[in-house]
Amino acid sequence: MPHAVTIRPVVTRKDRKAFLDVPFDIYRNDPNWVAPLYVERFEHLNPKKNPYFQHADAQLVLAEQNGKPVGRISAQIDRLRLERYNDATGQFGFLEAPDDPAVFQGLFDAASRWLRERGMARVQGPFNFSINDELGLLIDGFDTPPNMMMAHAMPYYRRRVEELGFAKAKDMIAYDYDATVELPRSMRSIYERAVASSEITIRPFDKKHLARDLAIVMSIFNDAWSENWGFMPFTREEIEALGNNLKKLVASEYIAIADWRGEPAAMAVSLPDLNGWIAGLNGRLLPFGWAKLAWRFLARPPASVRLPLMGVRKVYHNTITGSALALSVIDTVRRYHLSRGTKRAELSWILEDNMPMRRIIEAIGGKPYKTYRIYEKTLP
Structure with missing residues (x-):
């Protein structure tokens, strides 16, 4: 019973x-x-x-x-x-x-x-x-x-x-992405031509100018995502908390910022898959969890990374320039992680009806492997 x-x-x-x-x-x-x-x-x-x-x-x-x-x-x-x-x-x-x-x-x-x-x-x-x-x-x-x-x-x-x-x-x-696979030549050329002509310049996040670059990343995010379903901008305090976490957690190259003709226009933020490092700790850092986590962090790169934030300013949406900007930041982050031995990435989450982004991800080899659902109900 x-x-x-x-x-x-x-x-x-x-x-x-x-x-x-x-x-x-x-x-x-x-x-x-x-x-x-x-x-x-x-x-x-x-x-x-x-x-x-x-x-x-x-x-x-x-x-x-x-x-x-x-x-x-x-x-x-x-x-x-x-x-x-x-x-x-x-x-x-x-x-x-x-x-x-x-x-x-x-x-x-x-x-x-x-x-x-x-x-x-x-x-x-x-x-x-x-x-x-x-x-x-x-x-x-x-x-x-x-x-x-x-x-x-x-x-x-x-x-x-x-x-x-x-x-x-x-x-x-959520897309699974094999970082060892090069972008198709036709797609790589879209942004390489712009980079070669200096229309697009790409650089890593600069921790020495944390406040400046964090403001750039969040400005692009708030603009790029503003019309997405359920969008909520980060508050100033939430941005500060995010900045503190990024400063502790990732190398500058985990984040790529792309300028178009001298103005910040796109960004991609990657994070190490900490779940791969904390598995087996049973949620606890004491008495030996700290040592295990530190050893895993220092001894090997993460088996996978996640790109939770990627955005291109709205003015470039549905344009060749927008595609070039998106590809430039994704491929810059991909090449950095691959150089350190990380071969897989998760690109998530992507709204089911965000077809422009889904087409780009699928064109570079991303494969959908998890689906997350938001439910709703009228309260009686």
């Missing part, structure tokens, strides 16, 4: 620890799940540490059976998102639960009630917490581990979510 489900809010630090522990049971037999680092996840959930909470409110929720936490969810309202879209839409995230419809029902009932009480008429998700964080429910591609800042899920999640009346809002595609 199924055990009764108790739903309760996360209140204390001990509760937050229980919230973070839930997926360890869900995925204990899944070789492709990678335990996140506790220290990083605690900061992400902490309103005093995560700048998201300067413009948003959230409630974390636990589901328990026999006094043991077995499931979790978040409900959140982003005030800046509401100002931008004026659609009375809240969000859910951090969904983890066993294959038990009562647990799913209890979690979503609690999240929906919290959102309704605050005036929301619709819910979308999953977002952990925002569209600029980990997002989407994995609906295919369960047979490989997730890349950095990408989600994993059990195959039954999709069925349980849809049974509760959620429908597809949008799909995001």
Whole structure:
């Protein structure tokens, strides 16, 4: 007989620890799940540490059976998102639960009630917490581990979510890219001619001028992505946090900036797949995790990298110049990582209907290998 489900809010630090522990049971037999680092996840959930909470409110929720936490969810309202879209839409995230419809029902009932009480008429998700964080429910591609800042899920999640009346809002595609394969000559020539004529100049991110180059990257991002579904610009505080992380995490060559006739026009940001380094640490850096992580970081390049940000200013969209700019930054980053021994990359995420970008990625050899879905539902 199924055990009764108790739903309760996360209140204390001990509760937050229980919230973070839930997926360890869900995925204990899944070789492709990678335990996140506790220290990083605690900061992400902490309103005093995560700048998201300067413009948003959230409630974390636990589901328990026999006094043991077995499931979790978040409900959140982003005030800046509401100002931008004026659609009375809240969000859910951090969904983890066993294959038990009562647990799913209890979690979503609690999240929906919290959102309704605050005036929301619709819910979308999953977002952990925002569209600029980990997002989407994995609906295919369960047979490989997730890349950095990408989600994993059990195959039954999709069925349980849809049974509760959620429908597809949008799909995001993750592409696997073999960095050892040169760009087709016809495509490489598109940007090489522009580089040879000095119309395009490409350079790495300059950490000595961190604020300047970070502003350039985010300016291009905010312009290039501004008409994308669900787009939200980074706030100043979020940009500062991103800059601090990039400064610690990546070499300057991980980021390429392309100028068109002297003006910044395109960028690509790559990140090492930290999941490949933290696998096996079980989320902990103590007592020996720090040493293992440092050794892995220093001893070998990442097996894979991820390109989470790539953009070309809107004025160049759907033009040969735009294609040349996009190819120039992607190929510059590709050649750098290949020179260090990294042979694979994930290009993600790409909106399913962003056909200009999908055509470029597929033309250079990218293959779709994971799909992440955002769901939505009108709140009763």
